[in-house]
Amino acid sequence: MTKNVSALILVLVIFFAISFITNILGPLFPSLVNDFDLSLAVAGFLPFSFFAAYGVMSIPSGMLVDKYGEKPVMLSAFIMSAFGSFLFALTPSFFMAMASLFFIGTGMAMLQVAINPLLRVAGGKEHFAFYSVMAQLLFGGAAALSPMVYSVVVQGMASEDVSGIFAFFQANVPAKMTWLSMYWIFAIISLMMLVFIYLIKLPKVTLQADEQVGAWQIYQGLFKNKTLILFFIGIAAYVGTEQGVANVISLFLSQYHGLDPVTVGANTVSNFWLMLTLGCFLGLALVKILDSRLVLKLFSMGAMLALTAALFGTSDVAVLAFPLVGFFLSVMWSVIFSLALNSVRVHHGSFAGILCTGIVGGGLASPLIGFIADLSGDLRIGMIVVYLTLGYIFSIGFWAKPLIANKTLPIFNRKENC
Template sequence: MTKTKSYSLAIVLVTSLFFFWGFIHNLDPILIKHLKSAFSLTHFQASMVDSAVFAAYFLLAIPAGLIMKKYGYKAGILVGLSLFALGCFLFIPAANTISYPFFLAALFVLSCGLTILETAANPYITILGDPNKAEQRLNFAQSFNGLAASIAPIVGGVFILAEEPKSADEIAALGESAREAYIQAETSLVKGPYFVLGLLILIVAALFFFTKLPDIKDEEEGESSRGFLGAFAHKNVRWGVVAQFFYVGVQVYVFSFLLVFASDVTGITGQEGKYYLGVAGFLFMVGRFIGTFFMKYMSANRLLIIYSIASCILCLVVVFGTGIVTLYALVAITFFMSIMFPTIFALGIKGVGADTKSASSLIIMSIVGGAVVPPLASQITDMTDNMQTSYLIALLCFVIVLLFAWNNRSKVNKNNL
């Protein structure tokens, strides 16, 4: 009885983390649109926001795993929350100095915190309960990430995209002092939302600090971890790293550049586009809850195959379609992306025993795909002057996720067939 209560409280607290990092990640599309306009950036330069965010996952994932190995999940969560809050507060000097590199540095620090949080929270939620329901439990927790995805664009749109920004030509036509004043006013809009978020994260950190959490051991009796390289001995870990790299890359590109796509391809303004972004976040959330429900009746692996195929078909519509239907297809993709991250993660660490923390670090490390795929796709847009063509990269990413699901058929949970 006590154990069940402890697990319940731990699950509630850890699940709250999924909401917060989902919220901050889904402010990025608003931030990209805003900074692209304020600093008159190219598509490639604007994609550096994603690179700053997801480079942290590559650099910090293994140190995060080492922290957990030595000090446990709770210590990892507290360190992650501290860096998360610090990164939010750094947005204030970044705005005051009108420096795009400073914004990127603040995002990097913030994302170092997110890296440690995700490295800790994702495996922790899978082992807090019945192992046969690990995928279900992780998808449920990640559903609150989806809830944040539906709320963040609206909040960001109200407080950051308060009015339609000037075009690059309009900014260039301003005098030097007027241009500097305009950029200062635009960058200052981000200070309030990130400051408030930083304060909230500190409150959450205090709750974790004063709450006793169960110290779950993932080492099986008579077994010890083989280290980070040893975790690659597991086929599902190897495939999980590759699949997560390409999945996160495509998720980041789809969400981060949805507003830019709406503007460039369909001529929709940022003020109108934020509602499409909100719908995308809502579909992402609904997809997670529906996916969690379906996993009661079919394997997570089989559902991942179905969702991957649907995403590939919709990508073809985005690339070869015309008009508003391309935006509808792009928004619809978010529904089918919904279960991919948690399902890839859960299948990737499934059955690895003492190597769970190492495998978790490696799969979180592969989130660096979010720093690689968007700049690559953006470069194609700048070279071809056709944003739709860049979604051939997205199609390739979904094909790789499909291959991961197909190659992990042996990991299907027999109870869910």
């Protein structure tokens, strides 16, 4: 039986809110490029600003949680998110966008660190795996919903009979920047979450020894660990792949196939996140019958094939193939993370904190893609960055040597117990 229903609901709602806010950049990318007259390389620094915050704040956030507890950190996180959202909504410019995204990213990084231990305690340790899957499903559902809300809001503001929330947006958003209304929505969500968190009493979280963040001296030792460095790059490669594809979809469909980024583009990005979520179910089944390293190799190859079809196929093929890339990416985060943690004997909490800073890879891919695309004049050539990151992920299936392999069903276990 669930130990603390209100706290559990809060954590699940936070997972939803994080994803809703985080994954909107892809659909907005064409509008940001056009309205601020940006090159693709410069535009790539927008997601970099957001994900750089993860690199800066993941480890310090763990230390803040240790010192002050989950609730103050979560409240601070949504204050940062609200401030960043209002900042951009009220003073839209490229540099303000970068500052805004850094503040929002900082808030999201703080939340990611605070809510995972809380989920384990609120739902009960014995149910942690179940609620973790539920949280990931909500995360994916919000990522799919966010582009759909964007499409509805922009089209609603363009209609002749505007009322209600659309009238508010029309009065407070520049006529040629209707997409900016999403940042008003983010600000409202952040304020609502502040009230929600303030009113709920949270259970005390007691971390086990190997879950604790650890002192700075522990990190210094871990930074010398070759295995950690390799898996850190793996996490960066995965997030770079995920964001590199998601941020390009709408822009690519607009540039190469003339498809409307507000409708077809946003819908395709939504389907990308939906398929990434649904793919988790197949992934859960496969890791019960196959070695997770083999699953990683198979899905990496599938992602490369789907990406190739998306980039070089017809418009109809591209609209179907981009979400298929998301499907093949679905298992990568969990497999890479579990292989990493199962490759060390101690300091799993600190190890996980360093791995999470690898999320900064989500920001590095986009400027690289944009720089190569600007240099070559072809966005397809810029996407070679994603092939390289997928290639690295594929290689993990060969060199990973976990101390504990994933347990498969007995009928599929080999005699040598690999």
